[in-house]
Amino acid sequence: MSRAKWEEACEYLPGGDSRNSIFWKPYPVFITDASGSRVMDADGVQRIDFINTMTTMILGHGPAPVINAVRRQLDKGLGYNAPNERQVDLARILCDRVPSFDLVRFTNSGTEATLNTLRAARAFTGKTRFAKVEGGYHGTHDGVTVSVRVDPSLAGDPDNPVPVPASAGLVPGVTDQVTVIPFNDSATALRILEDNACDLAAIIVEPVMGSVGMVPAQPEYLTMLRDFATANNTVLIFDEVISFRVAPGGSQEFYGVTPDMTALGKIIGGGLPVGAFGGRRDIMELYDPSPSGGPVVSHAGTFNANPLTMLAGSVAMEQLTSDVYRNLAALTEELKQGLREICSTLEVPVQVTGLGSLFGIHFCDHPVNNYRDIASGNHELRDRMFLGLLNEGILMASNLVGATSTATTEDDIEAFLKAFRTALERNV
Template identity: 50%
Template sequence: MTALEVEIAAYRSANPKSKALHDQAERFMPGGDTRNSIFWSPFPVYVTHAEGTKLTDADGNVRTDFVNNMTTLIMGHRHPDVIKALRDQLDHGVSYPAPSPSVVRWAEIICERVPSVEKVRFVNSGTEATLNAIRAARAFTGKTLIAKCEGAYHGNHDAIQISVTPAVNVAGDAEEPESVVMFPGINPGAADDIVIMPYNNFPAAERIIRKHATELAAVIVEPINGQCGMVPAKPEFLQGLRDVTAELGIPLIFDEVISFRASRGGAQEFYGIKPDLTCFGKVIGGGMPVGAFGGKDEIMSLWDPTHGPGQVQHAGTFNGNPMTAAAGIATLELLTPEVYEELERKGELLRQSVRELIAELEVPMGVTGAASLFALQFTTENVTDYRTYATNDKQMLQTVFTGMLNEGFVMSNRCAGNVSAVHTDEDIRAFVDALRKVLVRAGYA
């Protein structure tokens, strides 16, 4: 048996009720799944309760959660203030056919914390946030072409599901990558409306931007690339993008759906760089479905319904709904500068402890991340972009992922994770001890 088969056998025997639920799920949902990012082989665990840092599954297994619903739950599960805000709102109704006072406060908090955001609009997912930010840039410039980075995920819509995880043999030159449509069903023409830049390589990105300067409606970038393993942008890469787009009059969009976790004003505060538009999601909804996009007034005013015909149309039954606003406000109000300092300290403690373990065991691994975010990398390459990320050993990744589940720790199915405000140093030490056990058991050490 391979190390992976050993872990999977242990996983199967510890999770019979999840397996039964999955068999039933397969009858009603394709592959039993309705969200690829939380699916894994042979079947995911089915969660019945979450509290603080712990997830309990249908078999009664309790695991420490380092996923926090894909970076969303920055205050952990069921924070009392967030639950109280939701309960209070429940007593007043879950959604209205009119705005609520809370949406005003919510927008105010975001605009106050993120100075580049003069006006904001709410949606229900990060996908809708990037869809609308791209639409904003196209409406504002009257152009169509978008530049994005290879290996960047910006949500699940046609305009941007290009070159997220392309097979390297079809991805072209690393310095001038091809636009690769990610899966069937995406409008093949979408690839023609995108140019792909290598992440963290400013000279190459600049060449591409200058080459297409007159056609570009926007450059979109994630200040911390989640898909490649929470890889922070080099400051000179982001600053270079800001400088060249400002010079050429091209709107710069920061996708801060994940990186808004990095500080009170998002990664743009962390880096000291102001984009023209910003996309939000995850943290700002306190665990409820959410997205938002905002930026310069002159761009956002294209949405102003008082300006009459010709404005960008944007409805959405649940946009700015009061339940999400309640959870979002409660969460954002808990996020003081001190909380961010602690999140960063714990994130660094985890990354440093893993680095020390890797050095001690001499395993062919690395760890990436910034602020409260981390990812294990199963490669000896220094992962700074998609091509280095693509050298990950997938078998080792799956073995460690499954082994960590068996040891009582949950990461994303790509072995990325994050600490919440309620993780303790003890949780982090326990995570590193479990990783040691898994690596030794699998024979990687």
């Protein structure tokens, strides 16, 4: 059934879908239903969801408080051509929680959020170039579509990575705007940053490298970036679209390092499309349209801060107490430990990375600290394990990154470990 649906989809959509990131060979399954920790596919096969819409559904699928609130809002209208109170509620919640947020603006995606952090940084500093981490994913706008899932053979020496376009069709010269630094190698990154200090409007970094592998930053790396940015009139941007899952105030609270600007997305919309960017008052005020000359930085969007998303986000955030984060981290730690034990018993080299409710499985015998470490793993085994787990009733991202939710149970963890052992025994 999924195959037939995919073949039909390919008649209308290139590759049968609108998100390249969720394609896998031979063809992806179509999901028809989701509830709690489970998703059902078009063939009637139920699986336990261990990716939760690329980490978004931190409360699982269909959490009652969010769904009930959304139902109530449906009767009051989906959007208006005037401000709504729902966005003020979510703005207040976020400004109370996120250490770097004096002011916040909403968007419809993490892509728009990171785009705005970089635009604001350029406007604020008067400089144009920015530094990004090799392998870091920050959405789909041109500026950040550089050195993402890069082929290491094209990316230069690890100590001197060169910017590599991650797509055809980017604006000419886009790579000239980017300085690439390695993750978790403070000495090398600092040398590269210092060589480019005069030009750098911003440094953008994920405190936990997300979609490419769930690799947490070493604390001293973030401190080094903070110190460099402060000393060089460079705006430090944390992309917490994924890593906001780590603590009530995001990874910046966990690490105790406060950036100048932060991009958010995913969990803050309660499952509806969302993004947000915020930070220091003196930077965010560039967006204020009320001064006589108008706003310094342009920002619009028909669906920005629509009341449905804002309400879903507020209700979701209210569910996410400190205890919830602690419990999610403990449950995920159990899973990570179980995976390591199975691999040790079967003598399969593995590194299980992650922080809080985020985790990544890497089949390699060297520690995983950055993108090059991920790229040199056993990808053939990874691909076979993804399909193996799928066949055993577990859904992850195809590069074996995952995230638990409050709907994940101890039984789900046990089922994952059983499925993992079965699939691994079959593949080694």
